[in-house]
Amino acid sequence: xxxxxxxxxxxxxxxxxxxxxxxxxxxxxxxxxxxxxxxxxxxxxxxxxxxxxxxxxxxxxxxxxxxxxxxxxxxxxxxxxxxxxxxxxxxxxxxxxxxxxxxxxxxxxxxxxxxxxxxxxxxxxxxxxxxxxxxxxxxxxxxxxxxxxxxxxxxxxxxxxxxxxxxxxxxxxxxxxxxxxxxxxxxxxxxxxxxxxxxxxxxxxxxxxxxxxxxxxxxxxxxxxxxxxxxxxxxxxxxxxxxxxxxxxxxxxxxxxxxxxxxxxxxxxxxxxxxxxxxxxxxxxxxxxxxxxxxxxxxxxxxxxxxxxxxxxxxxxxxxxxxxxxxxxxxxxxxxxxxxxxxxxxxxxxxxxxxxxxxxxxxxxxxxxxxxxxxxxxxxxxxxxxxxxxxxxxxxxxxxxxx
Amino acid sequence: xxxxxxxxxxxxxxxxxxxxxxxxxxxxxxxxxxxxxxxxxxxxxxxxxxxxxxxxxxxxxxxxxxxxxxxxxxxxxxxxxxxxxxxxxxxxxxxxxxxxxxxxxxxxxxxxxxxxxxxxxxxxxxxxxxxxxxxxxxxxxxxxxxx
Numbered sequence: 439x440x441x442x443x444x445x446x447x448x449x450x451x452x453x454x455x456x457x458x459x460x461x462x463x464x465x466x467x468x469x470x471x472x473x474x475x476x477x478x479x480x481x482x483x484x485x486x487x488x489x490x491x492x493x494x495x496x497x498x499x500x501x502x503x504x505x506x507x508x509x510x511x512x513x514x515x516x517x518x519x520x521x522x523x524x525x526x527x528x529x530x531x532x533x534x535x536x537x538x539x540x541x542x543x544x545x546x547x548x549x550x551x552x553x554x555x556x557x558x559x560x561x562x563x564x565x566x567x568x569x570x571x572x573x574x575x576x577x578x579x580x581x582x583x584x585x586x587x588x589x590x591x592x593x594x595x596x597x598x599x600x601x602x603x604x605x606x607x608x609x610x611x612x613x614x615x616x617x618x619x620x621x622x623x624x625x626x627x628x629x630x631x632x633x634x635x636x637x638x639x640x641x642x643x644x645x646x647x648x649x650x651x652x653x654x655x656x657x658x659x660x661x662x663x664x665x666x667x668x669x670x671x672x673x674x675x676x677x678x679x680x681x682x683x684x685x686x687x688x689x690x691x692x693x694x695x696x697x698x699x700x701x702x703x704x705x706x707x708x709x710x711x712x713x714x715x716x717x718x719x720x721x722x723x724x725x726x727x728x729x730x731x732x733x734x735x736x737x738x739x740x741x742x743x744x745x746x747x748x749x750x751x752x753x754x755x756x757x758x759x760x761x762x763x764x765x766x767x768x769x770x771x772x773x774x775x776x777x778x779x780x781x782x783x784x785x786x787x788x789x790x791x792x793x794x795x796x797x798x799x800x801x802x803x804x805x806x807x808x809x810x811x812x813x814x815x816x817x818x819x820x821x822x823x824x825x826x827x828x829x830x831x832x833x834x835x836x837x838x839x840x841x
Numbered sequence: 842x843x844x845x846x847x848x849x850x851x852x853x854x855x856x857x858x859x860x861x862x863x864x865x866x867x868x869x870x871x872x873x874x875x876x877x878x879x880x881x882x883x884x885x886x887x888x889x890x891x892x893x894x895x896x897x898x899x900x901x902x903x904x905x906x907x908x909x910x911x912x913x914x915x916x917x918x919x920x921x922x923x924x925x926x927x928x929x930x931x932x933x934x935x936x937x938x939x940x941x942x943x944x945x946x947x948x949x950x951x952x953x954x955x956x957x958x959x960x961x962x963x964x965x966x967x968x969x970x971x972x973x974x975x976x977x978x979x980x981x982x983x984x985x986x987x988x
Contacts, residue, residue: 568924571923571924572924574857575857575858575859576859577859577860577861577863577864578890579859580857580858580859580860580864580868581864581889581890581946581947582947583856584850584851584856584858584971584977585850585851585931585933585947585948585949586850586851586920586923586929586931586933586949587918587920587933587947588920588923588924592918592920592933595918596916596917596918596933596935597916599916599917599918599960600915600916600960603916603960644921645919645921646920646921646922647918647919647920648918648919648920648921648955649918650918692896700889700890700945701935701945701947702888702889702943702944702945704943709915709916
């Protein structure tokens with residue numbers, strides 16, 4: 439029975455964020471200022487004092503974006519946290535966003551910490567859209583960096599092209615993801631873009647890395663988001679309805695490996711994918727649910743084709759059928775669930791609301807299950823949240839509704 | 842003859858490469874305009890980029906094998922502009938190497954109209970200067986007679 443399946447021993451108790459800014463707008467602030475503001479907001483949402491926080495579960499190696507570092511000591515000292523008992527980060531990059539909540543759960547289940555914060559803060563001092571070009575060369579990057587693949591979207595355009603070749607996927611499918619995601623942002627007060635995106639705008643946009651145009655790329659935002667986790671028992675005594683962790687998983691197989699840092703994924707089924715299929719299988723198995731049980735999917739949308747490939751890898755359609763699936767209207771938001779359809783990125787995602795390396799997807803999952811989302815899926819019981827397809831580890835998270 | 846902008850490679854001064862003991866033989870060979878790939882000295886599997894262990898048998902033994910320079914486009918993109926070079930047109934590719942099965946390279950197609958490049962297009966290696974005297978393996982569309 440999906441309502442009671444899975445772990446449900448740890449819950450998200452609070453969420454908080456700064457305003458979402460455009461590139462350059464937070465230049466006068468520090469990473470600690472942004473992260474701290476989000477942490478304080480999440481603690482206030484939970485009805486906790488920040489002094490009670492005793493664990494930090496980061497992702498992306500606690501990097502703020504891909505450049506600066508979030509320092510545990512600095513956060514503890516400046517926020518007045520009394521004693522830190524757990525501090526760890528998933529390796530990799532944005533692939534670990536959803537998985538960081540699993541790391542928080544691990545700390546709580548093990549008894550290492552009782553109130554754990556996951557935070558991501560992002561400034562574009564190094565512009566993420568061209569981050570590959572701006573990094574110093576390494577022996578490994580010397581096999582990718584010299585060829586004009588300036589940023590992550592350029593790298594992933596190579597997967598998109600192969601998917602189009604093997605499965606007949608068209609740019610119309612990528613356009614539908616951009617347009618439907620924008621549609622969800624129209625009602626979002628904090629969204630960067632609140633005007634509809636038309637097919638004409640999409641198809642006349644500048645090509646950045648053919649087949650990907652401007653609207654296939656996510657935003658380059660700034661800001662911070664924090665999430666507070668605690669045992670489900672503790673969370674029940676706090677201010678908000680607990681949102682239990684039903685399952686969390688991270689990792690990936692050798693065939694995916696470094697992904698866009700080697701491009702050696704041996705077969706088309708792996709190359710033209712998000713690398714998430716093994717994680718999805720483990721996640722559903724541990725949750726005791728199937729893709730059909732998921733009510734809303736918050737899919738890491740750094741680039742539109744990666745949404746399509748995750749929909750395949752997470753089992754919402756067959757491998758290779760992502761194009762026809764999205765073009766059928768299946769990912770459009772409607773308040774009532776429709777058979778065979780799955781509302782995707784009801785918050786406007788990273789394509790249209792804000793790009794905080796996957797953290798906004800966790801926030802939206804929580805709001806959907808509290809029943810307070812702007813674009814609420816009526817009676818949502820299970821939300822899938824995914825981390826950004828990239829080098830291992832990738833991750834996924836299923837959140838539920840407390841009894 | 843098309844008037845399209847021909848794809849090129851990044852200017853030499855923009856590209857720096859770094860080596861380590863696993864990768865240096867690849868770059869030293871490129872400097873001599875030879876394309877080589879590491880082949881496992883134990884099980885014979887090719888791998889690229891060069892890495893310390895064979896992922897199939899964990900051996901560190903490597904036979905550096907000289908390749909013909911022929912390649913096939915596995916996937917590609919067309920990139921318009923690069924930081925500091927707004928007008929450049931590049932065709933980054935991932936290529937299969939017929940005489941190093943299982944190994945792929947990321948590279949550029951140069952000297953071609955980007956519209957001419959397709960998945961499956963046959964290529965031959967060339968070498969393009971980068972910083973510090975190193976040469977970068979890049980590819981040209983193969984002569985149709987030879988292909």
